[in-house]
Amino acid sequence: MSTGRPERLCALDEMDDGSVRRFDVEDRRIAVIRVGDGVYAIGDVCTHQDVSLAEGELNADELTLECPKHGSEFSIETGEALSLPATRAVARYDVELVDGDIWVTVTP
Secondary structure: OOOOOEEEEEEHHHOOOOOEEEEEEOOEEEEEEEEOOEEEEEEOEOOOOOOEHHHOEEEOOOOEEEOOOOOOEEEOOOOOEOOOOOOOOOOEEEEEEEOOEEEEEOOO
């Protein structure tokens, strides 16, 4: 069960600028994306099929992540599905940077 407490994922400097990494937090698969000093966290599973978004292509200029299987794009800011075949958003998670570490909160 989700607690709603922040969980430390890694140090910010463990992720390169423009990188995407998958983390398992409680019962959730989360794609964590670093763009410059900004960090975003969205659900890792494409809503069209069970495919890891962390394996997709990041467009840092547009702040989108493309599913590697069928090309659906998702906003890394909101989780919104921006192109077909996906029609449903993925979850978006709150991220905090604390003393150089990335923390995410998974709410029930």
